[in-house]
Amino acid sequence: MSTLIDAFDLDGDVALVTGGAGLLGREICEGLADHGATVVVADPAAEEGQAVADSIGENGQFRSLDITKAEAVEETVASVIDEFGSLDVLVNTAYPRNKNYGQRYEEMTLADWRENVDLHLNSYFYSSYCASMAMKDQADGGSIINLGSVYGVQAPDFGVYDGTGMTSPVEYSAIKGGILNLVRYMASYLGEYDVRVNAVSPGGVFDGQDEQFVENYERRTPLGRMAAPEDMVGPVVFLASDAAGYVTGHNLVVDGGWTIK
Ligand SMILES: NC(=O)c1ccc[n+]([C@@H]2O[C@H](COP(=O)([O-])OP(=O)(O)OC[C@H]3O[C@@H](n4cnc5c(N)ncnc54)[C@H](O)[C@@H]3O)[C@@H](O)[C@H]2O)c1
Numbered sequence: 001m002s003t004l005i006d007a008f009d010l011d012g013d014v015a016l017v018t019g020g021a022g023l024l025g026r027e028i029c030e031g032l033a034d035h036g037a038t039v040v041v042a043d044p045a046a047e048e049g050q051a052v053a054d055s056i057g058e059n060g061q062f063r064s065l066d067i068t069k070a071e072a073v074e075e076t077v078a079s080v081i082d083e084f085g086s087l088d089v090l091v092n093t094a095y096p097r098n099k100n101y102g103q104r105y106e107e108m109t110l111a112d113w114r115e116n117v118d119l120h121l122n123s124y125f126y127s128s129y130c131a132s133m134a135m136k137d138q139a140d141g142g143s144i145i146n147l148g149s150v151y152g153v154q155a156p157d158f159g160v161y162d163g164t165g166m167t168s169p170v171e172y173s174a175i176k177g178g179i180l181n182l183v184r185y186m187a188s189y190l191g192e193y194d195v196r197v198n199a200v201s202p203g204g205v206f207d208g209q210d211e212q213f214v215e216n217y218e219r220r221t222p223l224g225r226m227a228a229p230e231d232m233v234g235p236v237v238f239l240a241s242d243a244a245g246y247v248t249g250h251n252l253v254v255d256g257g258w259t260i261k
Contacts, residue, residue, distance in 0.1 A: 007243040011036030020095030031233035067123040086179035090131035141194025148201035152176025187249030196248040203255030222257030
């Protein structure tokens with residue numbers, strides 16, 4: 001008899017994780033592999049990406065991939081299917097941005113806005129699109145998970161940046177809001193093919209930020225701390241697995257309660 005624990009088993013599934021060498025990506029790759037998936041760690045950062053694949057062991061493989069390059073995305077999806085026989089899970093956790101990304105509202109330019117929207121939103125669209133076109137022809141469909149953000153759901157609380165010199169760039173809100181509604185469109189269109197499309201929206205993840213910022217952020221967060229990268233693993237594994245077999249078009253907010261206030 002199969003149990004609920006079996007539903008979280010990803011044995012036999014092939015997962016492609018873009019940005020797999022990043023702060024969240026590497027934890028997500030390891031979590032998917034721990035649950036039995038074969039994981040393709042896809043990232044332009046070769047040394048870091050190879051290290052993630054090596055730490056996974058025989059179920060891990062590194063591919064150099066820049067998701068802003070359409071042909072490279074097409075080739076990667078095709079080559080994963082060619083080598084492993086299917087693509088069951090795509091997780092987009094890449095974080096492409098240009099050299100001016102992160103500027104204050106007054107300093108941004110239209111050229112930077114356009115470039116960052118193109119690098120991030122358009123790449124999440126096209127990689128999701130290519131994966132979905134492959135998955136819809138598979139008997140078991142597939143699961144696509146895009147990383148959103150609390151800032152795709154609600155406006156920044158600029159008070160948390162007081163005294164820090166930090167900010168949240170305006171294009172990030174548009175990019176993440178766009179990704180969340182893209183997920184809904186794709187979930188609606190692809191439901192009949194058993195391709196589930198969901199988002200995981202983290203709150204701020206601790207990464208050695210300015211102490212004042214961390215204090216401000218933690219004070220505003222019901223669970224009283226910033227997220228740890230590992231906090232994203234359970235939600236991603238859940239959405240990837242059969243345990244979430246009837247979950248699609250959902251935005252799983254993982255924010256310690258930030259967005260309820
Ligand atoms: N860290 C946070 O506080 C936080 C909060 C909310 C949402 N998020 C979202 O989570 C995702 C991951 O964020 P992170 O903090 O792990 O970022 P990160 O910068 O630590 O890692 C991002 C990874 O993406 C890779 N990357 C960059 N450009 C790429 C490209 N063109 N193609 C493929 N890979 C590329 C980088 O090499 C890196 O390994 C992003 O979508 C981000 O918006 C992060």
